[in-house]
Amino acid sequence: MLRLFHTHKVRKTQSLEGEWQFQPINGDTAVPYEGEYQYVMPVPGCWEMHPRFSTYQGKGVFRKTMVIEKQTSLRFNFQGVSHTADVYFNGEKIAHHYNAYTPFTAIVKDVPQGKHELVVEVDNSFSEASALHVPNDYYTYGGIIRPVSVEYVPELFIERIAFTPSRPSGDWQADITVYVRNIGMEPKTVTLQGQLANEAFTTAGEQVEAGQVKAITVSRTFTDINAWSNTDPHLYLLDVQLYAEGYADPLDDLTERVGFRTVTTLNNRIQVNGEDVVLKGFNRHEDHPIVGASFPYQLMVHDIELMLEAGANAVRTSHYPNDERFLDLCDERGIFVWEENHARGLSLEQMQNPNFERQCEDCNREMVESHFNHPSIIIWAILNECASDTPEGRVMYRKQLEQIRSMDRSRPLSFASHHREKELCFDLADIVSFNLYPLWYGDEDPGELSDQARKWADELGGLGKPMIMSEFGGDGYYGLRDPNRVKGTEERQADIIERNLDAYTKRPFISGMFIWQFCDCRVTEGTGWLLTRAGTQNSKGIVDRYRRPKLAYETVKQYFRQGEGK
Numbered sequence: 001m002l003r004l005f006h007t008h009k010v011r012k013t014q015s016l017e018g019e020w021q022f023q024p025i026n027g028d029t030a031v032p033y034e035g036e037y038q039y040v041m042p043v044p045g046c047w048e049m050h051p052r053f054s055t056y057q058g059k060g061v062f063r064k065t066m067v068i069e070k071q072t073s074l075r076f077n078f079q080g081v082s083h084t085a086d087v088y089f090n091g092e093k094i095a096h097h098y099n100a101y102t103p104f105t106a107i108v109k110d111v112p113q114g115k116h117e118l119v120v121e122v123d124n125s126f127s128e129a130s131a132l133h134v135p136n137d138y139y140t141y142g143g144i145i146r147p148v149s150v151e152y153v154p155e156l157f158i159e160r161i162a163f164t165p166s167r168p169s170g171d172w173q174a175d176i177t178v179y180v181r182n183i184g185m186e187p188k189t190v191t192l193q194g195q196l197a198n199e200a201f202t203t204a205g206e207q208v209e210a211g212q213v214k215a216i217t218v219s220r221t222f223t224d225i226n227a228w229s230n231t232d233p234h235l236y237l238l239d240v241q242l243y244a245e246g247y248a249d250p251l252d253d254l255t256e257r258v259g260f261r262t263v264t265t266l267n268n269r270i271q272v273n274g275e276d277v278v279l280k281g282f283n284r285h286e287d288h289p290i291v292g293a294s295f296p297y298q299l300m301v302h303d304i305e306l307m308l309e310a311g312a313n314a315v316r317t318s319h320y321p322n323d324e325r326f327l328d329l330c331d332e333r334g335i336f337v338w339e340e341n342h343a344r345g346l347s348l349e350q351m352q353n354p355n356f357e358r359q360c361e362d363c364n365r366e367m368v369e370s371h372f373n374h375p376s377i378i379i380w381a382i383l384n385e386c387a388s389d390t391p392e393g394r395v396m397y398r399k400q401l402e403q404i405r406s407m408d409r410s411r412p413l414s415f416a417s418h419h420r421e422k423e424l425c426f427d428l429a430d431i432v433s434f435n436l437y438p439l440w441y442g443d444e445d446p447g448e449l450s451d452q453a454r455k456w457a458d459e460l461g462g463l464g465k466p467m468i469m470s471e472f473g474g475d476g477y478y479g480l481r482d483p484n485r486v487k488g489t490e491e492r493q494a495d496i497i498e499r500n501l502d503a504y505t506k507r508p509f510i511s512g513m514f515i516w517q518f519c520d521c522r523v524t525e526g527t528g529w530l531l532t533r534a535g536t537q538n539s540k541g542i543v544d545r546y547r548r549p550k551l552a553y554e555t556v557k558q559y560f561r562q563g564e565g566k
Contacts, residue, residue, distance in 0.1 A: 383397060
């Protein structure tokens, strides 16, 4: 299941979930691996869930045999492979991809009827080739961690759709851009027929050159629209069918799910559909002791329900793009999403890795293009706690923010900073965001520190911009109770959360607060500061890894649900 709704009526699709053969290999093994496969692994899944590979870092090969009923071209969809994938079809390499948390596709043309072999070589090791996956405050799992499918595509097909709503006056308007791909050898003339919110539209003939992608944009006004909001998350299905000259029936189709809403940042505040909102939520890692980073639908729903029960209206996808099914749930439940690219806590030296800029650029593009239509996403963000306090880092921040802004001007941009008065990049973003941990890493008063943060922001290029407290909290080891309320106990964690929330909810200049974090998570085993993570866990969750609430959960509930029922 790639999405929570049907995306095709014409195009045939097939899930490749299930058991795949698996074999760990060393760096000298010839690829694609043709030897004996000793193990079976579930896909999607993380190999750490297998008792023999619970701490394995390195390379592994997955193999799947598939039967094609008739000659066709195939489009493989990989929603996430951690972290580097090389894909082979019948021994021929068809794709290379880096980054565990963004999707990619691979096309094989004119595949004959019969039995075929798909092989995916996966690497989750750390090296200079991987600038973004490094020993960190979360774990880099190995495997095909998100769903996989194959589509039977004609020479002409719809690659993706981008929906951009706006409301310059009374009625809603939308730009609908359909990207049509031609994998054939000849140019073709195509037309589109679409349906959205009881409105039909048709395009004139457009020529798509051989081997190219053509962007076809339709701009329409829509009346009698129910806007999407967190209190009324109204969604519409956008159906588009592709017709080619000489064919009476549609060759292909694609259905997206969209919402009409606007996001602005005026007068130091964040607005959705013109109304000020205050984001109250959590930083959430995709991590669970039973499934690792490979979440089934049921566990996603469980996380959503726990957050909603606590009174949250927002979630930050720390520190990488999330599984699209989770974003579908946020669309359905009315949860605002801050989604960010994949880079956490990198020093300037790490950012100067020769692969860094290219890998970030790829991640940004894949994140925005694949998740563009989710109305729940109201903020794009980059580079959590990286070297934004250096001139060299500022150049990289500017480049990445400009890249995302060139792809999507309908959402504000931000990044989470911990550099305080040394920050150099607040002028580049639309929202200023601070990661501060008063009462945990120091004895500062949360209210006084947030007042100081507002002054820093105003002096460093953030004057007039909304401000978010993007991280705050403290460790609380589940079950560790002590009347002395020493650090690490559930009592002390609840005290820290309460004092922070009390300060932030009283300050109208704070437009959002994201507790670090929703759930405890596994971290990389290592030396240095990683030794401070007892049991290789970050234990700042308000629920533990198994989602058992700590005392802080009820504290959060009291503040996030203030005013309900009045």
